Amino acid sequence: MKRSLGERLKRDRYLLLMFLPVLIYYLVFCYLPMVGIVMGFEDYRMGSGFEGLFTSKWVGLKWFNQFFSSVFAWRLIRNTFLLSFFSLIFGFPIPIIFAVAITQLRAKRFAKAAQVVTYLPYFISTVVVVGMMTNFLSPSNGVINLLIQKMGGKAINFMSDPAWFRPLYVISGSWQSFGFNSIIFVAAIMGIDPALYEAMEVDGASRWQRIVHLILPGISETVILLLIMTLGNLLNVGFEKVYLMYSPAVYETGDVISTYVYRQGIESHKYGYASAVGLFYSAVGFIFVVTSNHLSRKVTGSSLW
Amino acid sequence: MKKTRILSLVLALMMLLGIASAGSAESLNLAQLPLTDQAGATVSILGMNSWYSTVDLKDALLLKEIADRAGVTIDWTLIDPTTYSDTVSPMLAAGKDLPDILEMPDLDLNMDYLSSGMLEPLDEHFDLMPNYVAFLEKNPDIKASLTAVDGHIYYVPQTVVTNNYQPVLMYNMPWLEKLGLEAPKTLDEFVAYLRKIKETDLNGNGENDEIPMSIQNAFLPYMFAPAFGLDLVSGYYADDNGVVHFAAYEKDAYKAYLSFLHGLYEEGLLEQEFTSLNRDQITARCANDQTGATFDYSWQMSNLYSAQYPNYDKTVGIIAGAAPLSGEHAGFYVGRNPVSGIFGINAKSNNKELAIKFLDYAMSEEAQDLYVWGMEGLTYEIVDGARQYLPRCTEDTIWYQGLGINAPNMPSQQSTPATDVLLPKWHVENDRTFEEPFIRAPYPTVYATEEEASTSSMYQVDIDTYVNESAVAFITGTKNLEADFDNYIATLESMQIAEMLKVRQAQYDRFAAAQK
Numbered sequence: 134m135k136r137s138l139g140e141r142l143k144r145d146r147y148l149l150l151m152f153l154p155v156l157i158y159y160l161v162f163c164y165l166p167m168v169g170i171v172m173g174f175e176d177y178r179m180g181s182g183f184e185g186l187f188t189s190k191w192v193g194l195k196w197f198n199q200f201f202s203s204v205f206a207w208r209l210i211r212n213t214f215l216l217s218f219f220s221l222i223f224g225f226p227i228p229i230i231f232a233v234a235i236t237q238l239r240a241k242r243f244a245k246a247a248q249v250v251t252y253l254p255y256f257i258s259t260v261v262v263v264g265m266m267t268n269f270l271s272p273s274n275g276v277i278n279l280l281i282q283k284m285g286g287k288a289i290n291f292m293s294d295p296a297w298f299r300p301l302y303v304i305s306g307s308w309q310s311f312g313f314n315s316i317i318f319v320a321a322i323m324g325i326d327p328a329l330y331e332a333m334e335v336d337g338a339s340r341w342q343r344i345v346h347l348i349l350p351g352i353s354e355t356v357i358l359l360l361i362m363t364l365g366n367l368l369n370v371g372f373e374k375v376y377l378m379y380s381p382a383v384y385e386t387g388d389v390i391s392t393y394v395y396r397q398g399i400e401s402h403k404y405g406y407a408s409a410v411g412l413f414y415s416a417v418g419f420i421f422v423v424t425s426n427h428l429s430r431k432v433t434g435s436s437l438w
Numbered sequence: 439m440k441k442t443r444i445l446s447l448v449l450a451l452m453m454l455l456g457i458a459s460a461g462s463a464e465s466l467n468l469a470q471l472p473l474t475d476q477a478g479a480t481v482s483i484l485g486m487n488s489w490y491s492t493v494d495l496k497d498a499l500l501l502k503e504i505a506d507r508a509g510v511t512i513d514w515t516l517i518d519p520t521t522y523s524d525t526v527s528p529m530l531a532a533g534k535d536l537p538d539i540l541e542m543p544d545l546d547l548n549m550d551y552l553s554s555g556m557l558e559p560l561d562e563h564f565d566l567m568p569n570y571v572a573f574l575e576k577n578p579d580i581k582a583s584l585t586a587v588d589g590h591i592y593y594v595p596q597t598v599v600t601n602n603y604q605p606v607l608m609y610n611m612p613w614l615e616k617l618g619l620e621a622p623k624t625l626d627e628f629v630a631y632l633r634k635i636k637e638t639d640l641n642g643n644g645e646n647d648e649i650p651m652s653i654q655n656a657f658l659p660y661m662f663a664p665a666f667g668l669d670l671v672s673g674y675y676a677d678d679n680g681v682v683h684f685a686a687y688e689k690d691a692y693k694a695y696l697s698f699l700h701g702l703y704e705e706g707l708l709e710q711e712f713t714s715l716n717r718d719q720i721t722a723r724c725a726n727d728q729t730g731a732t733f734d735y736s737w738q739m740s741n742l743y744s745a746q747y748p749n750y751d752k753t754v755g756i757i758a759g760a761a762p763l764s765g766e767h768a769g770f771y772v773g774r775n776p777v778s779g780i781f782g783i784n785a786k787s788n789n790k791e792l793a794i795k796f797l798d799y800a801m802s803e804e805a806q807d808l809y810v811w812g813m814e815g816l817t818y819e820i821v822d823g824a825r826q827y828l829p830r831c832t833e834d835t836i837w838y839q840g841l842g843i844n845a846p847n848m849p850s851q852q853s854t855p856a857t858d859v860l861l862p863k864w865h866v867e868n869d870r871t872f873e874e875p876f877i878r879a880p881y882p883t884v885y886a887t888e889e890e891a892s893t894s895s896m897y898q899v900d901i902d903t904y905v906n907e908s909a910v911a912f913i914t915g916t917k918n919l920e921a922d923f924d925n926y927i928a929t930l931e932s933m934q935i936a937e938m939l940k941v942r943q944a945q946y947d948r949f950a951a952a953q954k
Binding site for chain 2: 182183185199271382397400404
C-alpha cells in the first residue's frame, strides 16, 4: 500500500524535525553563499553590498586569465596538491598500522593508555601546535636544534627553510591525528568474529600470519571506504595551519591557493579576483569528489550517491 | 531666547577653555559649541581600539569630554588594531549598516573606497568644517596628498611626526666603550665591530653568548639599503632628477646589498632567525646584556631598551642612537609620511550633517590639545607657566592610555614637543641629532587614477610577494646570487615591473606638480 506524501511526512515528523537544523545549516552556510560566486566574473564595487552582486561591472573571465597568466598560478596549484598528497600518503597508513599494533598487544592496560595518550593531541588547537613547533624547532634555543648541536651537527632553521615546510606540515599533522583516526580501525578489528581467531590458533598460525591473513582482509573494506572519502577531501588543506606556519621565506613550498586567496581578497581588496581563484579551487575539488565517488561505486559497491 | 542660551553656553565654555589652556588667547576652536541643540543626539563611529590590549577606549575620559563639549553621545564600534584591516575591510566591502564616521583600514591610495561612492565628498561641506579648512590651509602638503584624482577631498587625516623618533641604528654604548671604539660610520667599521663582539666576552659572564646585532627583518632595508644608494623602505623612490626607481629592481645596487647581507648571514653576524625575531626577544636580550646593536624606532631607545639594564640611571643612554651607516653612498634614515590614518563620512548615513560637524570638531585645536595633554589636574599641572605631565602619566601607563591620550580612533595629531616631555633629556638630545642631516622623506602618498589602480592592483601584490621571498632566499643562500639573480630580474620583468614604474612615475610627476 502506498502512502501519500502527507501521511509519510506525518509519520516521520520527529525524524524530519531532527533533520531540520542540518538542512538550515547547509542552506545558510553552504548554499546561500554560493551566490557570491558571481563576484568571480565581475569587478565588485566596494560597499555595494548584496545588491552589488547584480549591479557591479561584468568582466567575464578577466580574473581567470589574470590568475593563469600569473607566475604564481602553477606554484600554488602544485603546492596545494603536493601538500594534500603527502598528507594522504604518509598520514593514511599510520593509523592502520597503529590500530593493528595496539589490538595485538597482550598488555591490555598499556594498550588502553597508549590509545588515550595518542588521541589527546587531536584536541590541541592548531595555534598551540604551531606555537609548540616554532619553540621546539627554533635554531637558537629549540630542543631539537640543541640536540642536533650537542651531537655535533649544525642548527637547522626549520621554520624558514622551504625544504622543511612539507615534512613539518605532514609530520605534525599526522602526529596530531593518527591516534584519533585509529579509533575507527580498532573498532573494525574488534568487529572480526573471535571464532576465526580461535580457528587460526588451532591451526597453529603465527601472529604475523594472523595479521596478514585475517586482520588486514577483515578491515580492507573499511580502509577502502575511508581512503575514498579522504580522496574527496584531498584538496582541502587546512588554511589555518598553513597560514600560521608560513612566512615569505617558505612561500616557495608553503603558499597554497587558500592563503593566496586570503592575501588577495582580504588584504588587497581584490574580491573579484579572489572569488575567481576560489571558484577554480572548488571546481577542482568537485572533480575529485565526483571521481572518488565513482571509484567507490566500482570498487566497493557503496557510494555517496 | 534659545539663541541667547546657546550663546551664553558657548561663552561659558570659552571661559572654561581659557582657563584650561593656561590663558592662551588663541581661539582654539572655530566651530559653534555645542554642535547640536537636539537632546540625545548620537554620532556613531567605527574606529581602532587602543594598541594596549588591556585598554578599552569605549569609556575613555578625554573622548567623553570631547563628546560632551560637542553635545553628542558617541556610539563606538571599536576594533582591535592588530586585526583592524582584516575585520573592517569586509565590513566596508559589504557596505551594510555602517556607522556615520569611518576610520579606514588603509590610506585607500588605489581609491577603492572613495571611487565607490560610499564616502561623502567633504569639500562640498567645508562650510560646516571651519577647523579642518584652517588645518588644510596650514598644511598644503597634506592637502596635496589628500586631494583625490577627481579633485574632491574625502578624508580627514590622523597625522604622525615625520622627522622625529623615526627608526634609527642603536648601539650598546658600554660595549663600544669597552672596545675603545667610536660609533661606526661605515659598513666596514660596522662589520669590524660585529666581529669584535663575536670574539669578546663583553658582558663578562664567561660564556660566548654575545649576539652581534639584533635586527628585525623589517628593519634590514632601513639599516643597510641607504649605504647602497637605495630607498628600499619605500620600494619606489625618486632620484634627484625626479626619475622613479624600484629599489629591488636596481640591478647592481640591489645585488650588492643582498650580497652584503648574505655575507653577514654566512659569517653568523646576521642570525639565522632574523626573519622571526621580534621586539620582545630583543628586549629580553637587552635585559641579559647580550646584544651589541639594534635598529628600531628611536622612540624605544630609552624607556624600552635602555630601561632593561639594571645600571641605567636615566641620565645617560645605554642603548643609544647614532648616525646611519654609509657605504659607496652616504647613509640616511627614511622618515615617514605625515598621514597615518584617514577618516571618512558614510555617504549613506542619515546623520551626515552632525557627523561632519563632529569630525571637524574632533580636528580642532581644542580637541588636539585634549589628545596631547589631557586635562589640567588630571594629566598635567602648570609649573611656572609651562605644562608638566603629572607623575601618574608615566607611572601608570594603562590608566594614562585608557584616558584616550593620542587616541587612535580620532583624527589626532602627534606632536614632537608633547612626546619630548615624556622622555629623558638625553634621549631628546639624541633624537635631535638625526633630524636635520639624516632623515629623508619617503616616497609621497599619492592617489592613483582608476587605470593606475587597476594596473597596480593587478601586478603589485605579486611583485611584493616575489621580492620579499626572494630577498630572504638570497640572504640565506637558498638562492644563489651569482646563478639566480639574472633570473630574478627577468622574473620581475615578466611580472610587468616596467608597467608599474610607468604608473609610479606618472603619480610622482603629479605630486611634484601639485607641490609647486
